[in-house]
Amino acid sequence: MKECMDNVRKNVPLVHNITNYVTVNDVANILLACGGSPIMSDEPEDVEDITSVCGGLNINIGTLHQSSIEGMLLAGKKANELGHPVLLDPVGAGASRLRTDTALRIMKEIKLTVIRGNISEIKTLAYGSGTTKGVDADVADAVTEETLNDAIAFVKNFARKTSCIIAVTGAIDLVSDGEICYVIRNGRPEMGKITGTGCQLSGMMTAYVTANQEKPLEAAASAVCIMGLAGEIGWSRMQEGDGNATYRNRIIDAVYQMTGEDLERGAKYEVR
Amino acid sequence: MKECMDNVRKNVPLVHNITNYVTVNDVANILLACGGSPIMSDEPEDVEDITSVCGGLNINIGTLHQSSIEGMLLAGKKANELGHPVLLDPVGAGASRLRTDTALRIMKEIKLTVIRGNISEIKTLAYGSGTTKGVDADVADAVTEETLNDAIAFVKNFARKTSCIIAVTGAIDLVSDGEICYVIRNGRPEMGKITGTGCQLSGMMTAYVTANQEKPLEAAASAVCIMGLAGEIGWSRMQEGDGNATYRNRIIDAVYQMTGEDLERGAKYEVR
Amino acid sequence: MKECMDNVRKNVPLVHNITNYVTVNDVANILLACGGSPIMSDEPEDVEDITSVCGGLNINIGTLHQSSIEGMLLAGKKANELGHPVLLDPVGAGASRLRTDTALRIMKEIKLTVIRGNISEIKTLAYGSGTTKGVDADVADAVTEETLNDAIAFVKNFARKTSCIIAVTGAIDLVSDGEICYVIRNGRPEMGKITGTGCQLSGMMTAYVTANQEKPLEAAASAVCIMGLAGEIGWSRMQEGDGNATYRNRIIDAVYQMTGEDLERGAKYEVR
Numbered sequence: 001m002k003e004c005m006d007n008v009r010k011n012v013p014l015v016h017n018i019t020n021y022v023t024v025n026d027v028a029n030i031l032l033a034c035g036g037s038p039i040m041s042d043e044p045e046d047v048e049d050i051t052s053v054c055g056g057l058n059i060n061i062g063t064l065h066q067s068s069i070e071g072m073l074l075a076g077k078k079a080n081e082l083g084h085p086v087l088l089d090p091v092g093a094g095a096s097r098l099r100t101d102t103a104l105r106i107m108k109e110i111k112l113t114v115i116r117g118n119i120s121e122i123k124t125l126a127y128g129s130g131t132t133k134g135v136d137a138d139v140a141d142a143v144t145e146e147t148l149n150d151a152i153a154f155v156k157n158f159a160r161k162t163s164c165i166i167a168v169t170g171a172i173d174l175v176s177d178g179e180i181c182y183v184i185r186n187g188r189p190e191m192g193k194i195t196g197t198g199c200q201l202s203g204m205m206t207a208y209v210t211a212n213q214e215k216p217l218e219a220a221a222s223a224v225c226i227m228g229l230a231g232e233i234g235w236s237r238m239q240e241g242d243g244n245a246t247y248r249n250r251i252i253d254a255v256y257q258m259t260g261e262d263l264e265r266g267a268k269y270e271v272r
Numbered sequence: 273m274k275e276c277m278d279n280v281r282k283n284v285p286l287v288h289n290i291t292n293y294v295t296v297n298d299v300a301n302i303l304l305a306c307g308g309s310p311i312m313s314d315e316p317e318d319v320e321d322i323t324s325v326c327g328g329l330n331i332n333i334g335t336l337h338q339s340s341i342e343g344m345l346l347a348g349k350k351a352n353e354l355g356h357p358v359l360l361d362p363v364g365a366g367a368s369r370l371r372t373d374t375a376l377r378i379m380k381e382i383k384l385t386v387i388r389g390n391i392s393e394i395k396t397l398a399y400g401s402g403t404t405k406g407v408d409a410d411v412a413d414a415v416t417e418e419t420l421n422d423a424i425a426f427v428k429n430f431a432r433k434t435s436c437i438i439a440v441t442g443a444i445d446l447v448s449d450g451e452i453c454y455v456i457r458n459g460r461p462e463m464g465k466i467t468g469t470g471c472q473l474s475g476m477m478t479a480y481v482t483a484n485q486e487k488p489l490e491a492a493a494s495a496v497c498i499m500g501l502a503g504e505i506g507w508s509r510m511q512e513g514d515g516n517a518t519y520r521n522r523i524i525d526a527v528y529q530m531t532g533e534d535l536e537r538g539a540k541y542e543v544r
Numbered sequence: 545m546k547e548c549m550d551n552v553r554k555n556v557p558l559v560h561n562i563t564n565y566v567t568v569n570d571v572a573n574i575l576l577a578c579g580g581s582p583i584m585s586d587e588p589e590d591v592e593d594i595t596s597v598c599g600g601l602n603i604n605i606g607t608l609h610q611s612s613i614e615g616m617l618l619a620g621k622k623a624n625e626l627g628h629p630v631l632l633d634p635v636g637a638g639a640s641r642l643r644t645d646t647a648l649r650i651m652k653e654i655k656l657t658v659i660r661g662n663i664s665e666i667k668t669l670a671y672g673s674g675t676t677k678g679v680d681a682d683v684a685d686a687v688t689e690e691t692l693n694d695a696i697a698f699v700k701n702f703a704r705k706t707s708c709i710i711a712v713t714g715a716i717d718l719v720s721d722g723e724i725c726y727v728i729r730n731g732r733p734e735m736g737k738i739t740g741t742g743c744q745l746s747g748m749m750t751a752y753v754t755a756n757q758e759k760p761l762e763a764a765a766s767a768v769c770i771m772g773l774a775g776e777i778g779w780s781r782m783q784e785g786d787g788n789a790t791y792r793n794r795i796i797d798a799v800y801q802m803t804g805e806d807l808e809r810g811a812k813y814e815v816r
Contacts, residue, residue, distance in 0.1 A: 021565045025297060028739035032738065033737070041608075043642065063312055064315050095321065195300035241529060242529075243524060244528050245520070246525050249521065250789075251789075253788070293565045294572055295569060338589070338611070364585075368585070370590040516573055516800050517577070517797050
């Protein structure tokens, strides 16, 4: 994983983000923190040019507009033409028909490298409808030690079916290419009290797969470990009276400061 | 007020926000800090589904677009059908015709639970035109100890006329259902040096009235006290060299950490 | 420069910002930090009214939409009618045809007071096409001690040709009205690891030229010195483990706390 990190810092991947307006600033700052470079553009007339100067594309459907959906499809097709990695973050798939339909349409029309979401969102994509409540995973869907084997099988199967890397994040994170599955146990539950840690991870993961195109599975898993480990490091620096706003900053700071050695020492994963 | 807080933390109200892109991230984080859960969506094709999975709706006109106005009206009508509380934050009403007209149209077409704004915005809604300068209240309108009696009468009267809870925030805050009026003296003037403390309060207030539907007036007044008290606690944690950016984080942190006992002890209000 | 700062704090210039949704919150907070007052609006139907209640207009093309382009042109023309200063920040000009064309169109249709960008963006505007990579300056274009004389000549010449103040920011900053050129050496390279320090500077610079209309060149140069000095002060307050998220807050905090004496003592510039 250290090598994946080195490649991001060395190559400074330029990532085109079509993402929601809620968490976009944090996505930009975590991309800079990890060693990438962000650019945002969703206007259909602008996206093809922008994607052409970038190395990878991060599509996040957290706040859709009619014109940004068109932008996502145009940018995705251009990225496919150019051979750039494309990540989809299906925020809120299952919570509305527009979100579910848009995510499914993007999966159909664009060759994706990675799909990253919570378990409810990914189940919605797999089964065509879901139980997502808002933008957080439904408790009934949660990946726990008890449901782990079934969840791994589900993720592997969906990765094979879609020919994508599937990254399901939650208390336990799963990242699979259909053959093997990283089971990752970094992170802290308090990260769920910050808006956009998932969006931030998607941005950073796009930088990782862009700078590590010969090993996208390890790159995606590395990004998940880094985010979780940053959550642990950030938490360890919290002082009395600090809450979720300060925690948000500490996590991005931890990504900024993390070394390859920190990552190798702190990453908690097994390969199944 | 402690019971209102307990209900928010126990019920985790899911709040649909159609809000401006300036302060949206802080609105999401303060909703998480107080124990609620935020989701943002303004696209007309998306809003009815999203509001249907939520418990309350927060409409903020801080940065209007033609399509988001349509989204506000569709979401508001759906929320009314479902019996969800709806809050209106008429940001900048009086500063432009579009803002004034949109706020008045929303008041006419949607049954609102609460309207929360500064005194200039609320006067604009009451009299149909205003003196708002930008998004801050006009000095001539300010609620002071000298003008307090008149201001209380104005707020009570407007609450009766609209059948809404009216929350006017400033140096002294007034929250009334037309019968009684909470007069609240929490907060610090330095909060005006942070963008979006009003927007944040509107988001949190929506969570409060959603989780406390049998006592919306007390819930709205509780949210005002919490925001002001968080401003006081956050200020007490400021260190040499800290400014408005750090203060912003400290306020959200203080909401995150506040207990019911802190609130009961720190709330400064009288009922008139 | 102290007098320019005093004028901003005394006059509290209200600045209308049509800016990107990535860094808009930081732009609002730095405007408040420096003593100005921000309002954001990009909807064509809203912008003329909003600009009319403001004193200056900040146009930033970081995330263009068809409707916001129309808003920029309408607001710019109204600001010209009213004699308000107008600043253009051509974010990403050279990276896409839409950005380049929009910046050139704004230059043609609106009388601008200041254009502020990185060297690649400004060269794109001067030569009609560019080598901008994303939103960061191309290394080949960088203003260094070796290329300084040529860069000064270029900036002076472009300022004369456009009858605007031209502010090129980077490791060395240049601000010229065509006659003289401020060469400024404040700032730190780590500022490039925060999204939006350029956008923030543009917002603050608009406040400065608005409150100092009889000396816009000195006002623009003052804003550049303040931003760079805030970067130095903010950096001096960084603690072990702090990264770019905390640094972002510290810079805005430093603007908030800076006195005229701090500025006079810390500003590092020569006039050429």
